[in-house]
Amino acid sequence: MTQGNAETAGAGASGLLQIERVDRVLTVGLNRPAKRNALNDGIILEIGEYFASLPEDIGAVVIHGIGDHFSSGLDLSELQDHDATGGLLHSQMWHRVFDRIQYSRVPVIAALKGAVIGGGLELACAAHIRVAEPSTYFALPEGQRGIFVGGGGSVRLPRLIGVARMMDMMLTGRVYSATEGASYGFAQYVTEAGNGLSKALELAAKIASNAPLTNFAVLQALPMIAEANPQTGLLMESLMATVAQSDKEAKRRIREFLEHKTAKVKPKS
Numbered sequence: 380m381t382q383g384n385a386e387t388a389g390a391g392a393s394g395l396l397q398i399e400r401v402d403r404v405l406t407v408g409l410n411r412p413a414k415r416n417a418l419n420d421g422i423i424l425e426i427g428e429y430f431a432s433l434p435e436d437i438g439a440v441v442i443h444g445i446g447d448h449f450s451s452g453l454d455l456s457e458l459q460d461h462d463a464t465g466g467l468l469h470s471q472m473w474h475r476v477f478d479r480i481q482y483s484r485v486p487v488i489a490a491l492k493g494a495v496i497g498g499g500l501e502l503a504c505a506a507h508i509r510v511a512e513p514s515t516y517f518a519l520p521e522g523q524r525g526i527f528v529g530g531g532g533s534v535r536l537p538r539l540i541g542v543a544r545m546m547d548m549m550l551t552g553r554v555y556s557a558t559e560g561a562s563y564g565f566a567q568y569v570t571e572a573g574n575g576l577s578k579a580l581e582l583a584a585k586i587a588s589n590a591p592l593t594n595f596a597v598l599q600a601l602p603m604i605a606e607a608n609p610q611t612g613l614l615m616e617s618l619m620a621t622v623a624q625s626d627k628e629a630k631r632r633i634r635e636f637l638e639h640k641t642a643k644v645k646p647k648s
């Protein structure tokens with residue numbers, strides 16, 4: 380179905396994901412609201428397939444939950460089937476899928492509301508920007524379930540909020556509010572109620588208007604540079620800067636600024 384420049388298309392026959400497109404921004408909705416968007420194998424595999432074959436011409440992706448919650452985490456009804464080998468393979472399957480999000484060619488924004496629990500929080504960690512509504516709450520109740528994080532959370536979350544806070548979350552089951560999540564660096568924006576998705580879409584449209592090479596450098600090079608030793612990091616930065624500024628897109632954009640054809644950088648009035 381096409382409405383002006385908006386397009387709606389299910390990702391797969393299952394309907395586990397609800398995909399929409401407006402101009403160069405794709406919206407991926409987790410679509411199991413009756414199960415609070417619990418992440419079963421079907422939905423994880425579809426996310427993986429979708430991110431493996433993103434349309435060439437898109438500039439950003441927003442991932443969100445249909446209904447009142449982002450995600451209640453791993454579908455606990457499926458984990459009971461796993462022996463140790465199955466558990467390992469299952470966790471590694473999640474890792475591959477969430478890596479596709481983190482190492483996506485285009486920025487991914489998670490629009491959060493309601494429960495962002497366990498594997499749902501791990502999914503949000505793989506995004507590049509997180510926008511939270513006031514209803515959002517973050518928790519890692521794995522200790523109560525007798526399991527451990529399995530979707531890359533022990534690698535990604537400490538890098539966002541620190542090891543001590545993640546330990547606190549996992550050991551005490553503490554639930555963080557949207558504002559706490561923001562103050563600890565997990566969410567970058569807290570919106571008014573009901574505005575999370577629209578704010579994420581607004582950010583996505585802005586991001587999609589950047590030079591693709593700059594976005595690519597931010598996604599691919601910046602995390603590596605941040606973790607490299609300073610000398611290696613500085614060299615990588617210089618190389619990336621040289622590649623970006625030699626691109627004809629950079630030359631065109633800089634010329635447009637010098638000819639007063641493009642917006643100035645001003646604070647919001």
Ligand SMILES: COc1cc(/C=C/C(=O)SCCNC(=O)CCNC(=O)[C@H](O)C(C)(C)COP(=O)(O)OP(=O)(O)OC[C@H]2O[C@@H](n3cnc4c(N)ncnc43)[C@H](O)[C@@H]2OP(=O)(O)O)ccc1O
Nearest residue numbers: 414417451452453454455456469470494497498526529530
């Ligand atoms: C080990 O290897 C791993 C691990 C992982 C990742 C691990 C995790 O994600 S651990 C965290 C698991 N999640 C939870 O413990 C949350 C459980 N859910 C809730 O607390 C609540 O449902 C709620 C999210 C707060 C919402 O409450 P409410 O609005 O009152 O809705 P309910 O009536 O409770 O739920 C409706 C319906 O949905 C079912 N459901 C909800 N969450 C889950 C879930 N996570 N799994 C399965 N089913 C869920 C609930 O049972 C209800 O079903 P009915 O049939 O009764 O309607 C990753 C990878 C690894 O390898």
